[in-house]
Amino acid sequence: MAVETTTRAKLRWGLLDVLVIVFAMVPVLWIASLSFKTPATLTDGKFIPREWTLDNYRTIFETDQFVRALVNSIGIALIATLVAVVLGAMAAYAISRLDFPGKRLLVGVSLLIAMFPQVSLVSPLFEIERQLKIFDTWPGLILPYITFALPLAIYTLSAFFKQIPWDLEKAAKMDGATQGQAFRRVIAPLAAPGLFTTAILVFIFCWNDFLFAISLTSTERSRTVPAALSFFTGASQFEDPTGAICAAAVVITVPIILFVLFFQRRIVSGLTSGAVKG
């Protein structure tokens, strides 16, 4: 089917695209706009600030609270992502390649975890973590993040592994590779787009989580940004913190944009082309 490229069709699609972008971007832009307003003009209802100020940004970086939370967020999300992707890759590889007893059960259980309502787990987790003395620590958040990110990682990765021709692995074995070498030097490089996609998804999940962050932490020691935001007070206790919260919201969006941009370039499709057949 030939794609119509008449001016009218272009116009129609263009309009539709703009509409979607505007719809998606308005809340984000609004927050960005609020973060640049002075307390006096905050509630004037203007989309473009009348008076521009960077005070809000100055404020949040001056409070120890936010900087500490940012460090917690980055650390926890990165560690959880790394562990989840490595474990997920190994599990997904086994699932896509091997026939072992209990395979269906494993897949079923991981799906079950993904479906489990997280809210219902918060109270038991709270009790467990207090008993284990990991409440309000990094591991206290990293562990549940890994648990809930793993099903996602396993599912995405096994789909990627299944696309890689099995012959490549056999060829590697014939060429003298051990199972581990075949995985590391042949399969993993080819699954790289899948690994990066999974890493992005898992990172976003950990970065955005509010539920666990608010329930399993109690001090700045391990509070992540989404949770810290809700404790925000602004420069002084009596000030309305709207501007500061908006500034913080903009700031915590930046790492995730950087993260995605960095990995996006690695997600090249068709990496396996030329491997088999002609």
Place this chain on the structure above:
Amino acid sequence: MADIVLDKVSKSFPDGTVAVQDVDLEIADGEFVILVGPSGCGKSTTLNMIAGLEDISSGELRIGGQRVNDKAPRDRDIAMVFQSYALYPNMTVRENMAFPLRLAKLDKETIDQKVDEAAKVLELVPLLDRKPANLSGGQRQRVAMGRAIVRQPKAFLMDEPLSNLDAKLRVQMRTVVSRLQKKLGTTTVYVTHDQTEAMTLGDRVVIMRGGAVQQVGAPQELYDHPRNLFVAGFIGSPSMNFLHAAVQDGGLHTALGDVPLGDRVRRELEAADAPRELILGIRPEHFEDAELVDEDTRRRGIEFEAPVDIVESMGSDKYVYFTVEGERASAAELEELAADAGAADFAGAGGNLVTRLSAESPVVEGQSRRVWFNLEKIHLFDPTNGRNLTLHEGRAAGALAD
């Protein structure tokens, strides 16, 4: 370099299916052996067992006199070329070929030198820095071969390496493979489903069916002295013609007329359990236009007349298709062969007779023509077990032998 010995090697799966059954095969050092058969005959499984990619259920596999049943592929020192080529797409041609050497932990200079050598042999030098995605099918195929020869293994295993190439390239690569094997003198096991490839390439051909070896021998031997109906039908293109033949008063009644029998076959048919119906097999080139046969030769065969269906002139000779009346030959082997070839291509079992006549024959489509055929070259098969009754001590002697 080494010999490969399969001693009653079998492969069965947990669900009970038997893929390969008691294969006995001795492949001499430097020999080029072809495993051939229709799809699902166990040839690829056999190859994978030699490679170590599949476990051997029972029996023993020895490479260079050493039992290797439980050895991992990497410890067997054999190289394999896959049907899909299985090139590593993230590596250049050079890296692909160097991969086995790097795994063997050779130093960089030796690796470069060996890769360059292999690349020269396969004319891959200008392609060394390209990725597989930027190569044509034939080039990829050569890279796959290069990766196999570069580390000078004990043996090569090839799993239908040419079947993804187009017809012209396949013929060309066939000679490349053949020359390469002769030059390197490495023991080679080659799997194919193409009987032409099997006939042209191998020192010896192993014909498999349903997991069992049917016959092992030099290509010409298989062609001239097939042990059973399956081998006879599988080897040769166009394939052998098969006709129903009823045993009647010391002779055979067929659609091509009554065929007299020599003492040897008659004795065999006198046994109590001998079949009353046979399948007569005759290759296309053993027919000739009756006009062109001299008196001396004529006595060795019989003549029949049939309407000409189609004439295909090849220049050197003519393929002439006749329609013959009468009962069809039927046997499990023939059905299997027909299914494998795609019924239309396998004229042997139908009401059609394929003959190869001299180019001088003035045969015309639509007319009737008298045709002679050689009784010394016909084969008679028992339809129940496919056995060739005309075979004595491994030689086919035709119907008239005393």
